[in-house]
Amino acid sequence: MTKEWIIETHDLVKKYGEHLALDNxxxxxxxxxxxxxxxxxAGKSTLLKTILGLIALTSGGGKVLxxxxxxxxxxxxxxxxxxxxxDCLTPDMEAIHQVRYAGELLGMNPTVATQRAHEVLEYxxxxxxxxxxxxxxxxxxxxxxxxxxxLIHDPDLLICDxxxxxxxxxxxQFMLDTLFQVVKQGDRSIIMSSHLMDDVERxxxxxxxxxxxxxxAQGRIEDLKAIDRxxxxxxxxxxxxxxxxxxxxxxxxxxxxxxxRVTRVDDSTYGTIIQAAAETNVQIRKMxxxxxxxxxxxxxxxxxLGYSVKSSRDLLDGPTPAMDNAAQLGRKVA
Amino acid sequence: MTEAPPxxxxxxxxxxxxxxxxxxxxxxxxVTGQARIEAAYxxxxxxxxGVAMVAQxxxxxxxxxxxxxxxxxxxxxxxxxxxxxxxxRHHVYGLFSKxxxxxxxxxxxxxxxxxxxxxxxxxxxxxxxxxxVEELMELYGVNRANLWGHVLGTxxxxxxxxxxxxMIVGGLxxxxxxxxxxxxxxxxxxxxxxxxxxxxxxxxxxxxLVIVLSxxxxxxxxxxxxxxxxxxxxxxxxxxxxxxxxxLMLVVTFTSIGLALSSLxxxxxxxxxxxxxIIFGTRILAYLxxxxxxxxTLYLISPYDNLAHAGQWMMGLNxxxxxxxxxxxxxxxxxxGISLYxxxxxxxxxxxxxx
Numbered sequence: 001m002t003k004e005w006i007i008e009t010h011d012l013v014k015k016y017g018e019h020l021a022l023d024n025x026x027x028x029x030x031x032x033x034x035x036x037x038x039x040x041x042a043g044k045s046t047l048l049k050t051i052l053g054l055i056a057l058t059s060g061g062g063k064v065l066x067x068x069x070x071x072x073x074x075x076x077x078x079x080x081x082x083x084x085x086x087d088c089l090t091p092d093m094e095a096i097h098q099v100r101y102a103g104e105l106l107g108m109n110p111t112v113a114t115q116r117a118h119e120v121l122e123y124x125x126x127x128x129x130x131x132x133x134x135x136x137x138x139x140x141x142x143x144x145x146x147x148x149x150x151l152i153h154d155p156d157l158l159i160c161d162x163x164x165x166x167x168x169x170x171x172x173q174f175m176l177d178t179l180f181q182v183v184k185q186g187d188r189s190i191i192m193s194s195h196l197m198d199d200v201e202r203x204x205x206x207x208x209x210x211x212x213x214x215x216x217a218q219g220r221i222e223d224l225k226a227i228d229r230x231x232x233x234x235x236x237x238x239x240x241x242x243x244x245x246x247x248x249x250x251x252x253x254x255x256x257x258x259x260x261r262v263t264r265v266d267d268s269t270y271g272t273i274i275q276a277a278a279e280t281n282v283q284i285r286k287m288x289x290x291x292x293x294x295x296x297x298x299x300x301x302x303x304x305l306g307y308s309v310k311s312s313r314d315l316l317d318g319p320t321p322a323m324d325n326a327a328q329l330g331r332k333v334a
Numbered sequence: 335m336t337e338a339p340p341x342x343x344x345x346x347x348x349x350x351x352x353x354x355x356x357x358x359x360x361x362x363x364x365v366t367g368q369a370r371i372e373a374a375y376x377x378x379x380x381x382x383x384g385v386a387m388v389a390q391x392x393x394x395x396x397x398x399x400x401x402x403x404x405x406x407x408x409x410x411x412x413x414x415x416x417x418x419x420x421x422x423r424h425h426v427y428g429l430f431s432k433x434x435x436x437x438x439x440x441x442x443x444x445x446x447x448x449x450x451x452x453x454x455x456x457x458x459x460x461x462x463x464x465x466x467v468e469e470l471m472e473l474y475g476v477n478r479a480n481l482w483g484h485v486l487g488t489x490x491x492x493x494x495x496x497x498x499x500x501m502i503v504g505g506l507x508x509x510x511x512x513x514x515x516x517x518x519x520x521x522x523x524x525x526x527x528x529x530x531x532x533x534x535x536x537x538x539x540x541x542x543l544v545i546v547l548s549x550x551x552x553x554x555x556x557x558x559x560x561x562x563x564x565x566x567x568x569x570x571x572x573x574x575x576x577x578x579x580x581x582l583m584l585v586v587t588f589t590s591i592g593l594a595l596s597s598l599x600x601x602x603x604x605x606x607x608x609x610x611x612i613i614f615g616t617r618i619l620a621y622l623x624x625x626x627x628x629x630x631t632l633y634l635i636s637p638y639d640n641l642a643h644a645g646q647w648m649m650g651l652n653x654x655x656x657x658x659x660x661x662x663x664x665x666x667x668x669x670x671g672i673s674l675y676x677x678x679x680x681x682x683x684x685x686x687x688x689x
Contacts, residue, residue: 030354089518090435091513093436097433097434101420101424101434102522104417105417105524106522107416123402123403154407206354215356224355224357227366227368227369228369254368254371261369293369296370297365300366300368
């Protein structure tokens with residue numbers, strides 16, 4: 001099957017002195033929304049800089065939007081909109097002029113850039129605030145201005161580094177809705193790096209996970225998820241009794257308080273649970289299929305790599321913890 | 335620390351089902367395992383008091399109707415020189431109009447004051463021409479010493495040019511580092527060479543607007559107001575050109591040193607203060623050494639004195655230093671070389687993803 005990739009790399013290696021930042025990275029990203037995941041120091045920033053054609057590679061190569069990353073960096077950057085995680089705006093400039101200048105730096109005519117700046121600022125919800133100085137903006141408005149700067153030339157690929165960082169619930173919702181629209185309505189591609197799994201899952205249908213400079217997993221999130229299907233029940237009165245009963249009946253049960261998950265073998269598992277509840281005189285207040293989330297996928301992957309983590313935040317917010325001893329002894333990443 | 339579970343073999347892929355996934359280097363493989371189970375409703379046996387969730391009625395929010403529609407843009411992007419022109423325009427136009435680089439009010443004020451100050455000889459000559467007071471014309475009329483003095487005189491190089499340079503170059507690169515605006519530049523097709531070059535030209539152009547422009551205006555005013563002819567022009571043009579080259583050398587050297595200092599910092603104050611420190615500090619140090627040991631070789635470390643020496647030589651004036659002018663040229667070359675090296679290496683360290 002011939003496939004059109006927006007990004008494809010072959011045996012990409014990047015070394016900073018002795019430190020191996022990217023280790024034989026082979027990435028194939030198709031159009032659409034892709035989440036870039038990985039612990040701190042995994043090599044995400046290096047990969048983004050590689051995609052932007054900003055760094056000289058040690059070996060390997062690749063193409064972004066059909067342009068060579070080693071020799072056509074400027075052409076790539078003309079077709080990419082990059083929204084950085086950190087502050088990148090001049091505080092004393094008005095939003096309209098900041099966005100217009102961002103367009104001019106891409107080679108847009110000043111008149112055209114001004115017209116387009118008005119359009120994109122309206123699109124990101126800053127129509128009435130466009131003549132305000134950026135220093136008077138809230139974090140959400142600053143994020144929207146950064147998004148407007150990256151959208152001004154209608155890029156084929158939008159790279160968003162932590163787009164919902166520091167936003168309150170309402171602003172975050174708006175940012176995610178806007179990005180979702182860029183993909184669905186604008187038919188543009190997005191690479192979104194975020195430590196919030198919910199955000200990535202909402203926007204992206206594909207993911208790319210990097211760890212220690214290597215690609216651990218990539219592809220459609222749904223295709224990657226082959227996590228055990230479970231039935232989650234919430235019981236009332238005698239949780240231990242029903243847990244023991246279910247185990248006696250040959251079911252695999254995991255329990256935390258009143259919540260239990262029973263591995264779903266087939267449709268008969270539902271009947272088995274009801275039967276166990278009847279026999280132990282326990283109320284089942286809720287029973288539903290548990291759909292594993294991206295967070296679950298991330299934790300299972302890290303578990304397979306030998307890290308005992310309770311949530312993605314353990315790895316994404318802080319330094320990468322040491323691997324378990326058992327994992328360190330015999331495990332190979334790839 | 336729990337023991338890591340063994341890596342399980344993935345189930346075989348069903349024929350005909352194409353999976354767009356890759357896990358641990360194996361194409362078509364999925365991630366198997368168990369999802370985490372989170373604590374909910376407490377961890378007891380379930381006899382505790384439950385908390386009811388009460389549905390809340392939605393509230394109407396006032397405001398305008400906002401239709402979010404993505405509008406594509408089908409224009410063409412201009413080539414490299416247009417991008418570079420934008421960068422240059424942003425910095426230079428910022429001094430005069432809104433919507434470009436927001437120069438601080440104090441900087442604009444200093445530029446205006448220094449510009450007016452540098453026009454004092456022209457104003458004096460005009461007054462002399464209007465009132466007929468000859469002394470003013472004798473004092474400010476064009477000659478080698480006055481032309482040298484306009485660019486490299488002690489007054490201008492104590493009160494005007496260093497202060498002007500410090501205010502202009504102070505935050506030119508350091509503020510990009512401080513505000514993270516380097517990401518705006520380098521995530522676009524702006525190369526580090528273009529960025530450095532345009533910043534340099536912007537600063538040099540603003541300094542030239544004051545230093546070189548006032549120098550040329552002074553010479554032109556002297557000719558016009560004195561009603562001089564071609565003979566005068568031919569007589570004075572060699573040392574006018576010498577002064578012009580000295581003025582350009584001053585602009586380039588001050589810009590190099592100032593931008594190098596700006597690239598080292600993340601604020602406006604340090605580059606400005608350290609620039610003034612270098613210009614005045616080296617002069618004072620060399621002067622003290624001369625007083626103590628009657629040797630003025632140490633003036634070679636002073637950018638101003640090297641420029642003054644080179645200027646004297648180019649304009650045919652008697653030099654006031656007891657070492658050859660070639661040494662000053664070499665010292666200036668070294669100063670510019672070192673400054674540009676620092677500038678380039680520091681600009682290369684400006685980050686896009688994180689600062």
